[in-house]
Amino acid sequence: MATLDTVQKILDSARRLLQDRIVPYRYANEELIAALNEGVLEARRLRPDLFLPAYTLPEYVATSDAVALPDMYRPAFVMYVAGRIQMSDDEDTQDSRAAAFMNTFTAKLLVVTS
């Protein structure tokens, strides 16, 4: 768990924040993976250096995919997935919580104290 080195581990961590840990899940894996891929695009805008040296963006399709991101920044992507999903569900939405996750994602990428 600690290293968040696969998509599955990032999704598991995000589900803990979303309190969505019991099967059948409220949010499908496909939705969470799509959110993770959006997070990659957002990270490319904020921190292009995370994709050095090749500058190629990883695109995840399965939970078994290895995460090709620097390990110290992987927790930020957990925040993005949780925030992005939190914003999407009309019944379960808590805007302030979603915003907190998204702000934490940005802060983790841009400042030391987050």
Added chain:
Amino acid sequence: MFASITQLYMNVRSECPGVTDPMIDMEFFNAMDEFCRRTDGNRYSTPIPLVEGVTSYIVTYPDNVVIRVYSITHRTLDTTSAWYDPDDGSLALGNPPVEADLAEPLYLNVSLAPKAGVVDSDAWMPELLYDRFYIALLDGTISKLAAQIAKPWTNQVKATYHGRRFRRLMADYKAQAEVGFAPNAQAWRFPQILLG
């Protein structure tokens, strides 16, 4: 990776929290490149075995860029009209070597900078020089990282502080390189015109 480069990376990681190794690679290259171009500190003397009657040789530096050709010297062969073209690596001698010249190699003395795209930093400079220039390269790398925009390690004060140290050390090394890193060496040359 040389021990001093490993040490430099360890220093940078703690001075610039959050920085990734590929980013250190990039700014380390930039600091190295600027250092070499400004100081001419990375001087290299290439021995070239001569072949009797042959006036053309190929000398290439695959891991480096030649910044400056200082001299082409030989103890017995007249090299005043010798010419080296760093672009294609061709060395042309004005006078063909004779048998008496073959006892010693010809020396091509150049100043080098790292070449972009060469990943192995050990190839850019001998380990001895990394040890010698350690503090300057550390200051240069940190100043360039701290000066970046919108990164966790962005710090204008550190960028200014380490940038000043980097420039001051480059000025020192430039002066030292001019006398071959021998502080008490003769800083002038006997006028060639008086030699007749």
